[in-house]
Amino acid sequence: MIKKQFTFFDIFLTLLAGIFFTFILLVFLMLFTAVSAGQLLHQLSSPLVFASIRISLQTSLIVVCLTFIFGFPVAYLLSLKTFKGKEFLDSLIDLPIVLPPLVSGLALLILFGGDGIIGKILGHWDIRIIFSQKGIICAQLFVSAPFFIKTVKESISAIPEEVIAASATLGASSFYTFRCLILPLSKNGILAGLAMTWTRAMGEFGATSMVAGCIPGQTETMTIGIYMNAMSGNLEAAVAVGIILIGFSFISLFILKIKFSRSYGYHY
Amino acid sequence: MGIIIKNIYKSFAKQAVLDNLSLTVKKGEFHVILGPSGEGKSTLLGVMAGLIQPDQGDVYIQQQRVNKLAPEKRKIGFVFQNHALFPHLTVYENTAYGLRARGVNGKKIKKIVAHYLELVKLQELHDRYPFQLSGGQKQRTAIARALAFEPDALLMDEPLSHLDVLEHERIRDELKRIQTATQVTICYVTHDHSEAAALADKISILHNGRIEQVEQPEDIFYHPKTSFVAEFVGANNIFTANLIDVNEGISRFRLNSSESIAKLEIEAKTYPVFTRNTEQKLCLHPEKIAISHTPNGKNSFLARIIDIIPQGAVFKVTGEISGLKLRAVVPKTSFKINSHTEKIWFTFPPDALHPLCGRSCRAAIPQRVCKNINFE
Numbered sequence: 001m002i003k004k005q006f007t008f009f010d011i012f013l014t015l016l017a018g019i020f021f022t023f024i025l026l027v028f029l030m031l032f033t034a035v036s037a038g039q040l041l042h043q044l045s046s047p048l049v050f051a052s053i054r055i056s057l058q059t060s061l062i063v064v065c066l067t068f069i070f071g072f073p074v075a076y077l078l079s080l081k082t083f084k085g086k087e088f089l090d091s092l093i094d095l096p097i098v099l100p101p102l103v104s105g106l107a108l109l110i111l112f113g114g115d116g117i118i119g120k121i122l123g124h125w126d127i128r129i130i131f132s133q134k135g136i137i138c139a140q141l142f143v144s145a146p147f148f149i150k151t152v153k154e155s156i157s158a159i160p161e162e163v164i165a166a167s168a169t170l171g172a173s174s175f176y177t178f179r180c181l182i183l184p185l186s187k188n189g190i191l192a193g194l195a196m197t198w199t200r201a202m203g204e205f206g207a208t209s210m211v212a213g214c215i216p217g218q219t220e221t222m223t224i225g226i227y228m229n230a231m232s233g234n235l236e237a238a239v240a241v242g243i244i245l246i247g248f249s250f251i252s253l254f255i256l257k258i259k260f261s262r263s264y265g266y267h268y
Numbered sequence: 269m270g271i272i273i274k275n276i277y278k279s280f281a282k283q284a285v286l287d288n289l290s291l292t293v294k295k296g297e298f299h300v301i302l303g304p305s306g307e308g309k310s311t312l313l314g315v316m317a318g319l320i321q322p323d324q325g326d327v328y329i330q331q332q333r334v335n336k337l338a339p340e341k342r343k344i345g346f347v348f349q350n351h352a353l354f355p356h357l358t359v360y361e362n363t364a365y366g367l368r369a370r371g372v373n374g375k376k377i378k379k380i381v382a383h384y385l386e387l388v389k390l391q392e393l394h395d396r397y398p399f400q401l402s403g404g405q406k407q408r409t410a411i412a413r414a415l416a417f418e419p420d421a422l423l424m425d426e427p428l429s430h431l432d433v434l435e436h437e438r439i440r441d442e443l444k445r446i447q448t449a450t451q452v453t454i455c456y457v458t459h460d461h462s463e464a465a466a467l468a469d470k471i472s473i474l475h476n477g478r479i480e481q482v483e484q485p486e487d488i489f490y491h492p493k494t495s496f497v498a499e500f501v502g503a504n505n506i507f508t509a510n511l512i513d514v515n516e517g518i519s520r521f522r523l524n525s526s527e528s529i530a531k532l533e534i535e536a537k538t539y540p541v542f543t544r545n546t547e548q549k550l551c552l553h554p555e556k557i558a559i560s561h562t563p564n565g566k567n568s569f570l571a572r573i574i575d576i577i578p579q580g581a582v583f584k585v586t587g588e589i590s591g592l593k594l595r596a597v598v599p600k601t602s603f604k605i606n607s608h609t610e611k612i613w614f615t616f617p618p619d620a621l622h623p624l625c626g627r628s629c630r631a632a633i634p635q636r637v638c639k640n641i642n643f644e
């Protein structure tokens with residue numbers, strides 16, 4: 001190893017990086033100084049704020065479960081099988097990541113609305129997606145599941161072909177290979193993907209507000225609550241909810257960093 | 269268990285890799301497939317194991333056509349070029365994998381795994397993970413893993429290529445011992461002919477997508493049938509000569525002028541093929557040339573020494589006889605050389621020479637032509 005000495009170039013880079021970090025840090029710091037601890041607690045005890053936290057947690061956890069159930073097969077097939085139209089499906093899955101959530105919300109609104117294909121069918125059984133928590137779940141699922149799929153796909157693809165072939169030559173059925181090889185080897189990717197999906201679902205605003213509206217106590221998630229409170233001048237409530245949201249996200253990302261970002265060195 | 273490959277074709281991106289390849293691996297045989305890098309050795313093993321679907325042709329295992337049979341149903345063990353151990357499992361668990369996948373009961377697994385770990389001398393390291401092993405230990409784990417489910421045949425893809433010389437030799441000898449002990453059919457791929465010589469009951473030379481020669485090591489090394497095989501195994505004195513005179517026992521040849529300015533005349537043991545061709549490619553194994561300070565009977569020529577390379581217990585001597593370059597390999601003990609030696613006599617008996625197939629075995633009928641050369 002070469003001796004680690006700071007060159008002028010390094011100092012230059014450090015300076016630029018420092019400016020950026022300061023910017024990020026300042027943003028959060030300002031948020032935290034905007035309310036006192038007393039006000040924070042007071043806001044948290046308000047039933048509407050509490051309800052929004054409950055709704056957010058409830059919907060986002062359901063989204064995480066659904067993402068796993070439906071997203072894992074997608075990731076598995078996309079990374080291990082070859083078939084016609086794979087590239088097309090692969091790009092399609094990634095699309096919600098880059099699409100403005102408002103557009104996603106609009107599309108979901110059309111699909112699930114009273115005149116939409118699915119909306120009409122569900123209407124027969126009196127199931128309403130729009131302006132309900134089901135709508136929140138749909139919107140969050142659409143926007144955040146691709147993060148899980150992408151991460152899991154990468155971790156499965158990282159398993160060398162020969163390792164999977166080895167399992168087959170040892171007489172393992174595809175299910176045994178899945179259970180004893182692919183699942184454990186992609187465990188970190190799965191957990192990381194779930195954490196990312198959860199964080200994204202908690203923070204989702206655009207699509208959710210489009211589909212579910214902003215009915216306090218019913219479809220008002222934390223992010224929607226923040227927006228509503230800020231717009232109506234109740235900055236303290238907005239900030240309080242914001243801080244809690246940041247807390248959740250940061251803890252989730254931090255655990256992800258230190259626990260699940262390790263991967264297997266296959267080329268040992 | 270025997271494996272038979274019949275007329276296999278396989279291309280990647282329109283590039284033919286296996287081109288009408290046929291091969292028979294007999295039960296209990298240690299069969300080595302020898303060939304240069306990138307010639308399709310791994311592809312061939314993949315086809316046998318069912319990991320690669322051939323474009324055409326058939327694979328038979330124990331007389332049964334298995335083209336459509338999934339790899340997990342073939343009972344063929346595979347040792348991969350880069351081990352392909354399961355990184356999240358210990359040596360023990362890696363070895364037990366095939367048994368567990370088959371639902372063998374726990375007690376039995378313990379016994380079998382212990383047996384195979386002992387066979388490869390890994391008992392002590394049973395609870396290590398692959399990343400905690402040396403290259404040789406990983407290799408032995410891979411071998412134990414492939415053997416433990418007691419496959420009918422074992423395919424090995426250059427399993428010793430990443431090891432240092434000592435480890436290489438040790439595991440090679442161990443492998444031979446294991447094969448002798450278990451009598452498992454092994455099809456072993458390598459590009460290293462000394463490895464092939466040490467292991468094989470039978471060697472197949474893979475070239476240009478086909479098997480160019482199949483024989484016991486002795487015959488491959490001392491009686492290569494084509495120029496390619498001769499060059500590849502180091503029987504690298506090859507020259508074209510014109511027949512002057514054919515007799516019952518001995519025939520006389522004159523070397524082409526392109527080979528030697530002096531148009532040397534040599535005597536060779538007569539082969540039936542000599543009566544059909546007047547121009548003939550002849551091969552002379554370097555080990556069959558003797559070196560002396562005085563001429564020594566038939567086929568004795570004074571050579572100017574080009575270089576002398578000591579190698580193990582032998583000298584590799586390259587000499588030139590009026591334009592013809594000959595390589596000889598002689599035991600160090602048989603011969604005193606000093607730096608002043610400039611010229612020396614090269615002698616080879618008439619039966620040291622044998623004919624090579626004129627064309628390369630790629631052409632339309634060559635395989636049959638090669639077989640027609642009667643070496644007896």
Ligand SMILES: Nc1ncnc2c1ncn2[C@@H]1O[C@H](COP(=O)(O)OP(=O)(O)OP(=O)(O)O)[C@@H](O)[C@H]1O
Pocket residue numbers: 280281285304305306307308309310311312349459
């Ligand atoms: N999946 C693939 N896609 C495209 N080309 C391939 C593929 N697998 C192998 N090839 C090509 O086929 C040829 C034979 O490959 P193969 O791995 O069988 O050679 P090999 O004899 O095992 O070589 P080595 O001794 O280097 O391992 C090579 O030219 C390689 O580039």
Ligand SMILES: [Mg+2]
Pocket residue numbers: 309310311349425
């Ligand atoms: Mg190979």
